[in-house]
Amino acid sequence: MMSKTCAIIPAAGRGLRMGRNKPKQFLEVSGKSLLSHTLDIFSKASFLSEIFLVVPQDFISEARELIQGFSDSIRDGSRFSVVVGGAERQDSVYNGLCRLPSDCDWVMVHDGVRPFASLKLLEKTWKAAQISGAAVAALSATDTVKRVLDAVVRETLPREEIWLVQTPQVFRKEILLRAYEEARKYGWVGTDDASFVERLQIPVSVVHGERSNIKVTTPEDLDWAAWYLGRNPERENLQSAGGEA
Numbered sequence: 197m198m199s200k201t202c203a204i205i206p207a208a209g210r211g212l213r214m215g216r217n218k219p220k221q222f223l224e225v226s227g228k229s230l231l232s233h234t235l236d237i238f239s240k241a242s243f244l245s246e247i248f249l250v251v252p253q254d255f256i257s258e259a260r261e262l263i264q265g266f267s268d269s270i271r272d273g274s275r276f277s278v279v280v281g282g283a284e285r286q287d288s289v290y291n292g293l294c295r296l297p298s299d300c301d302w303v304m305v306h307d308g309v310r311p312f313a314s315l316k317l318l319e320k321t322w323k324a325a326q327i328s329g330a331a332v333a334a335l336s337a338t339d340t341v342k343r344v345l346d347a348v349v350r351e352t353l354p355r356e357e358i359w360l361v362q363t364p365q366v367f368r369k370e371i372l373l374r375a376y377e378e379a380r381k382y383g384w385v386g387t388d389d390a391s392f393v394e395r396l397q398i399p400v401s402v403v404h405g406e407r408s409n410i411k412v413t414t415p416e417d418l419d420w421a422a423w424y425l426g427r428n429p430e431r432e433n434l435q436s437a438g439g440e441a
C-alpha cells in the first residue's frame with residue numbers, strides 16, 4: 197500500500213518583529229498574501245495527501261476563504277484543512293499533529309512565512325526523510341561564526357559544523373508525534389521540530405536548503421520578498437524536480 201504524507205503549515209504567529217497591524221502571513225506581496233504564495237507551492241506537491249493550515253483563532257474565516265481559492269488546483273484528492281493555532285509555534289504544530297488522520301505515515305512541517313521554498317526542495321527533503329526517518333533543509337554557514345555574550349566575542353566556532361536550519365522538515369509521523377508528546381510532558385522548548393526529535397537521540401538528516409527560502413520576519417525581509425517576486429513573476433520554483441533525490 198502507498199504510504200501517505202500530510203503537511204502542517206504553522207501560520208498562527210503574530211508577527212511582532214514585523215511590527216504591522218496584521219500578522220505578516222496575511223500581508224500582501226505582489227497581489228496576494230505571503231501565505232497564499234506558500235500555499236501555491238503546496239497545492240502543487242502531488243505527494244501530499246492532506247495539508248493542515250494552522251492559523252490564529254481570529255483568522256479562521258480568512259484562512260477558509262484562502263483555501264477555497266485552491267480547490268481547483270488540488271490534485272489526486274489532496275485537500276486543505278484549517279486548524280486553530282496555539283501560543284507558540286510548537287503549540288501550533290502540535291495542534292496540527294493532533295488533526296492528522298491515523299493513516300498518515302509521514303509529516304512535512306513548513307513555516308507559512310517561507311513562501312519561496314521550491315517544489316524541488318519539498319520533494320528532496322521528503323525523499324531524504326524516507327531513507328532516514330527524519331530530514332531538514334539547511335544552509336551551511338558562509339560567514340565566520342562566533343559565540344557572543346554581552347556584546348563580547350567568547351569563541352569562534354568551527355564553521356564547517358554550523359548549518360542554518362530552514363523548513364521543510366519531514367519526519368515519520370510516529371517519530372514526530374512521540375517527540376512532541378515528550379516535549380509537552382517534560383516542558384521542552386524548541387524553535388523547530390527537529391530539536392525535539394534530536395532529544396530522542398534520533399538522527400536527523402540534512403539536505404541543502406535554498407538561499408531564497410527565507411523566513412519573512414522583518415520589514416527588510418518583506419521588501420526583499422517584493423523584489424524577489426518582481427524579479428521572478430513566473431515563480432520558477434513551482435517546477436517539480438522530477439526524479440531528483
Ligand SMILES: Nc1ccn([C@@H]2O[C@H](COP(=O)(O)OP(=O)(O)OP(=O)(O)O)[C@@H](O)[C@H]2O)c(=O)n1
Pocket residue numbers: 205206207208209210211212213214219220221250281282283284285286288289307308309310411412413
Ligand atoms: N504561535 C505561533 C507562532 C508562530 N507560528 C508560525 O511559525 C512560523 C515561524 O514563526 P515566526 O517567524 O517567529 O513568526 P511569528 O511568531 O509570527 O513572528 P514574531 O516572533 O516576530 O512574532 C510562522 O509561519 C508563524 O506564523 C505559529 O504557527 N504559531
Ligand SMILES: C[C@](O)(CO)[C@H](O)COP(=O)(O)O
Pocket residue numbers: 285307360361362363387388389411
Ligand atoms: C522553524 C524555523 O523556521 C527553522 O529555522 C525557525 O526556528 C522558526 O523560528 P521562529 O523564532 O519561530 O521564527
